[in-house]
Amino acid sequence: MSEESKKPPAPSSASPEASGRFSRRWFLQGVALSAGTAVLPGEGLLGGSAFAAPQAPARIGPEPVQIALSVNGKDYQVKVEPRVTLLNALRNYLNLGTNTPIDLTGTKRVCDRGSCGSCTVILDGKTVYSCSVLAVECQGKKITTVEGVAEGNQPHPIQQAFVECDGLMCGFCTPGFIVSSKALLDRNPHPTPTEIRRALNGNICRCGTYNRVFQAVELASIRMKVKGG
Ligand code: FES
Ligand code: FES
Structure with a gap:
């Protein structure tokens, strides 16, 4: 074997496109260069304002x-x-x-x-x-x-339906159910039984009046449909 053939190949500065070869070293150099460019403060896409200290929110209190x-x-x-x-x-x-x-x-x-x-x-x-x-x-x-929730002097259909369906016992949960039901009927006047249960799943009734509450919402929805709601 000649002396010339034992030498490692000389590093080439030519691009792979020019040399027709892609090497692992050339790839890693490219990645490092890209990363370095991205984090240089004041330079490139991530420079300058992205590193500015966030504005402190206006302080209020603790006094009233x-x-x-x-x-x-x-x-x-x-x-x-x-x-x-x-x-x-x-x-x-x-x-x-x-x-x-x-x-x-x-x-x-x-x-x-x-x-x-x-x-x-x-x-x-x-x-x-x-x-x-x-x-x-x-x-x-x-x-x-x-x-x-009431409409002027008239109860909202959901309030009327709660009374008619006897949708309460102790009544502590009732205001929350009425408000959640009104919000549901405002955005979806004709909900399915599944949609009613889903909309009211953030309200808990310790007395267990759920079925009557769900009936009340369905009744209110029907009444609103009859009235053209
Ligand atoms: S009092 Fe607010 S969720 Fe119970
Ligand atoms: S009616 Fe008593 S907690 Fe619901």
Whole structure:
């Protein structure tokens, strides 16, 4: 074997396209170069602003702050510490300190930890557990409680149907079921039995009135259909 043939092949700077060969080393060099380019601050796609420190959110509290809440179409002034939940604000703080304090106690506190549904309200068209939402987060949003479900002086069809179907026993869960049912009928006036069960699966009734509650929603839906709803 000649001396020339023992030598390792000289590294080639030519591209694989030019040389017609792809090597593992050439591939890894390419990957490293790409990664290095991506993380250079101030350079390329990920440079500059992507590494800027996030803006700190505006700080409020811990002392009470004045906020406005829109509940059932009316505006209320509320002074609450930022830790106060929407449920607590509705029941205990509306217009406190004014000549016309009001509390909307139809929204019930049962578990106070987001598991029973008794405190359900509609917030900008979606049902939420009001015990799990801070009042300060609800500024500028439309809140509907069980007191706002009726249509003027007339009960909403779902309220009437609850009465006729005897859909309650102790009644503690009922405001939450009424509000969840109204939200369902607003977005789906003619739900199937499965859709009714699914929509109400965040509400718990310790007295076990589920079947009558489901019947009430079906009855309300039928009545709304007859009325052209
Ligand atoms: S009181 Fe809010 S979920 Fe039970
Ligand atoms: S009627 Fe008593 S918890 Fe539902």
